[in-house]
Amino acid sequence: MIERKNLEDMKAKHRTLKEYSFAKKPLHRGYNNRTLYVNVGTLEIKEKPVSEEMKEKFIGGKGFGLRLLWDGVTERTRWNDPENEINIAVGPVGGNTNYPGSGKSLVVSLSPLTDIPIDSNVGGHFGPYLKFSGFDALELQGKADRDVIVYIDGNAGNVKVFEAPDEETNSHLLAHQLHEMFAENDNERQHISVVSAGKGAENTLLGCLNFSLWDKRRNGPRLKQAGRGGIGTVFRDKRIKAVVVKFSGLNSLLNDPADLKVIQERGLKLHKEIVSLDSQQCRMRTCGTAHLVEIMNDYDLLPVMNFQYGQHPEAEKLNSHVWEKFFSQNVPDGCWYGCTMACAHAVDGFLLKTGPYKGKRVVVDGPEYETVGGCGSNPAIFNPEAVLEINFYCDTYGIDTISFGTLTAFVMECFERGILNKERTGGLEMTWGNWEATLEMMHQMARGEGFGKIAGLGIKKMEEYFTRHFGADEGFLKDIGVQGKGLEQSEYMSKESLAQQGGYYLTNKGPQHDEAWLIFMDMVNNMIPTFEKKAEALHYFPMFRTWFGLQGLCKLPWNDIEPADNAKHPEPNKVPEHVQNYLDIYEAVTGKKLDKEGMILQSERVYNFQRIFNLRMGHGKRNDDYPPYRAMGPVTKEEYESRQERYDGQLKEKLGVDPTGKSVEEKIKILREYRLKQYDGLIDAVYLRRGWSPEGVPTVEHLRKLGMDLPELVETVKKHLK
Amino acid sequence: MKYLKSDSEKCIGCGTCMNVCSRLYFKEENPERSAIRVFTQEGSRKIVVCNQKCRLCVQECPVQALTVAKTGVVVLNKNLCVGCLACVAVCPIGAMQYFPGEKSPFKCVACGACAKECPADALEIVAQEE
Numbered sequence: 043m044i045e046r047k048n049l050e051d052m053k054a055k056h057r058t059l060k061e062y063s064f065a066k067k068p069l070h071r072g073y074n075n076r077t078l079y080v081n082v083g084t085l086e087i088k089e090k091p092v093s094e095e096m097k098e099k100f101i102g103g104k105g106f107g108l109r110l111l112w113d114g115v116t117e118r119t120r121w122n123d124p125e126n127e128i129n130i131a132v133g134p135v136g137g138n139t140n141y142p143g144s145g146k147s148l149v150v151s152l153s154p155l156t157d158i159p160i161d162s163n164v165g166g167h168f169g170p171y172l173k174f175s176g177f178d179a180l181e182l183q184g185k186a187d188r189d190v191i192v193y194i195d196g197n198a199g200n201v202k203v204f205e206a207p208d209e210e211t212n213s214h215l216l217a218h219q220l221h222e223m224f225a226e227n228d229n230e231r232q233h234i235s236v237v238s239a240g241k242g243a244e245n246t247l248l249g250c251l252n253f254s255l256w257d258k259r260r261n262g263p264r265l266k267q268a269g270r271g272g273i274g275t276v277f278r279d280k281r282i283k284a285v286v287v288k289f290s291g292l293n294s295l296l297n298d299p300a301d302l303k304v305i306q307e308r309g310l311k312l313h314k315e316i317v318s319l320d321s322q323q324c325r326m327r328t329c330g331t332a333h334l335v336e337i338m339n340d341y342d343l344l345p346v347m348n349f350q351y352g353q354h355p356e357a358e359k360l361n362s363h364v365w366e367k368f369f370s371q372n373v374p375d376g377c378w379y380g381c382t383m384a385c386a387h388a389v390d391g392f393l394l395k396t397g398p399y400k401g402k403r404v405v406v407d408g409p410e411y412e413t414v415g416g417c418g419s420n421p422a423i424f425n426p427e428a429v430l431e432i433n434f435y436c437d438t439y440g441i442d443t444i445s446f447g448t449l450t451a452f453v454m455e456c457f458e459r460g461i462l463n464k465e466r467t468g469g470l471e472m473t474w475g476n477w478e479a480t481l482e483m484m485h486q487m488a489r490g491e492g493f494g495k496i497a498g499l500g501i502k503k504m505e506e507y508f509t510r511h512f513g514a515d516e517g518f519l520k521d522i523g524v525q526g527k528g529l530e531q532s533e534y535m536s537k538e539s540l541a542q543q544g545g546y547y548l549t550n551k552g553p554q555h556d557e558a559w560l561i562f563m564d565m566v567n568n569m570i571p572t573f574e575k576k577a578e579a580l581h582y583f584p585m586f587r588t589w590f591g592l593q594g595l596c597k598l599p600w601n602d603i604e605p606a607d608n609a610k611h612p613e614p615n616k617v618p619e620h621v622q623n624y625l626d627i628y629e630a631v632t633g634k635k636l637d638k639e640g641m642i643l644q645s646e647r648v649y650n651f652q653r654i655f656n657l658r659m660g661h662g663k664r665n666d667d668y669p670p671y672r673a674m675g676p677v678t679k680e681e682y683e684s685r686q687e688r689y690d691g692q693l694k695e696k697l698g699v700d701p702t703g704k705s706v707e708e709k710i711k712i713l714r715e716y717r718l719k720q721y722d723g724l725i726d727a728v729y730l731r732r733g734w735s736p737e738g739v740p741t742v743e744h745l746r747k748l749g750m751d752l753p754e755l756v757e758t759v760k761k762h763l764k
Numbered sequence: 765m766k767y768l769k770s771d772s773e774k775c776i777g778c779g780t781c782m783n784v785c786s787r788l789y790f791k792e793e794n795p796e797r798s799a800i801r802v803f804t805q806e807g808s809r810k811i812v813v814c815n816q817k818c819r820l821c822v823q824e825c826p827v828q829a830l831t832v833a834k835t836g837v838v839v840l841n842k843n844l845c846v847g848c849l850a851c852v853a854v855c856p857i858g859a860m861q862y863f864p865g866e867k868s869p870f871k872c873v874a875c876g877a878c879a880k881e882c883p884a885d886a887l888e889i890v891a892q893e894e
Contacts, residue, residue, distance in 0.1 A: 139848045258828050293867045294847035303864040313853030374826045380848030
């Protein structure tokens, strides 16, 4: 509980820096047709109209975010310049309360890890409340000289920027304070959402944003994370402590849908599928994405010890049945209303053992599969309570669990191989599985001290640091640092799947599984054996998945539940009935017809725009699209030996090389050359399919075909096509 | 706990209950706006109406718009409801109703109006210890 008096004392310190009123207008067919611009440095606040062209070419969500970001920055802007922006948008379909997974906010910014645009999607109530307050996007620019809070009152039609010196910075406390502070009665606490970061976001480049929702049953806030790419770091660099929105009066008609009946009917159909089939399919309602842990381990795809191995005998300590017991059951854990998939589980009353909140009982949001893989199996921490503690502190400090997990595994491997030692880590014994040292490293990150400060720079900068200061072998570090474009890879083993290597590294923002998750299709079901088939999959799935981010939708209800007769349909891996649902609800909201080709076209427009944005920032060409070798094959002797049969077999069958009598080192070398060649072949095929030059630059002709031959884009690609 | 007890053996399928219910709550006689539904399935009469017992809808509601009143009846607070229809999906007997295109679902609140007018005495309000 939070003392009223404390809140009153905090409020007394608020000093309004700027206030702005806006006219309340109803939405029209999923759009407000305006966005909100707030500059926390100059204190300029204004509305920007949304043109028909913007809707046609950028649709919404991350399309809007990227368009606004392009216009706000130049090719010279770096992440910590005042011009950098944090843009939050939902999308036309988002915010409906009927179709499961309809409450995603898309956040974009120039990333401190990659120096190119990052996009991250997140649940929680902020995005939809912002939309129903009157704006298709929020554009945050500038840099304050003191900690500020931006408050949007969607019912009063008012935006306020005020100085907020006394509120907490760490999210679990700050979100609670602000929900209580701005609610005028108990019910209103559910009408508020807070975006915040934390001390870890301040002192590392790994900052995430927490988007809150008020959980009535737990009588407290829950936090969902826009994890990837360090947007929380940008947020704190701008001295924004929180952005708060309040909106009362949510209902299923607010989008002004063209046909609510269709949305209700499709939503109800999916609700019923979930309710009746989930327990036999993915068990999202009981254990969320953590159901994947044992599947990944069984298929040798769970990252273990910095992606060296795909399995571990102790992995069962982290399997879904363990999490099912930790998670409170039979609670409607959706991250937006109307999501019966309800995968956003929580552990209640968890007792913390370390750090500033040691001895306190807290709610832990998650862990999801990625957090278990990243903060559990990858650093070999086969201890669920330790994973929960890491999960909790990552969230409240505003640190991305994926980057944290992957970089911790990297640090541990460096320690185990003697590149690091206790002297270099300031006493932290970063051996496999040492969760206490891992947590201490995280607390150091939050304090901006010691080795934590170095680790908080991310893997790419650590590689440079270890080479420069510790004389480490640069080539080896580049091989084992599992990052691409500066972003730490998420938690699947891509080593034996060429398609998944492409799925990770032929992406716009860096190796994140949200674009293409092809491991099963490639490895288990062998559905895409040729380069052309792989290239087709690496065109279709990234484009299809991009579409969710334009609409404000979650991908999970697309294929983490399948209709009972899905397998009988052609192309069951696309879940055709659900694709049709999406086309139907798009039309039912916007009143505009859309077919499957039109859906891919919408995505291709934004996808190519983002690719060209990367080019504009000096990146995004073929050279940037290669994985570290650890993600492609065995770097070390131990890795080779762990899968010797497979690798020797490949040498024999695919290369016609007899492994007998060859040293492991020789075999590694031969295999490496082969795999790199394969990857090059894949790049060629994928670029061709995507309409890009062999250097990875979208061609003018392709842009014309997509209707994206905007002058600024043509000018940018022309510079690189020469 | 009170609930509407129904006896399909006695039911003559006249539809009076549905008319009474929809007239009382929606000002029109329309079986699709009735919280009690009577139909014939494979030659036998079926009555679908909330038994107030399982409360899965209460558990599922993300905004706690569905609660159990002191009388034991599950009631919907339309001011809190966001219209997600998750309650309709989880109801194991199909007793949570919605009218397509309208914001909120509806259900039987055991008011007894239908029971009073049932010509076959197939409906009655019963009080039962919890």
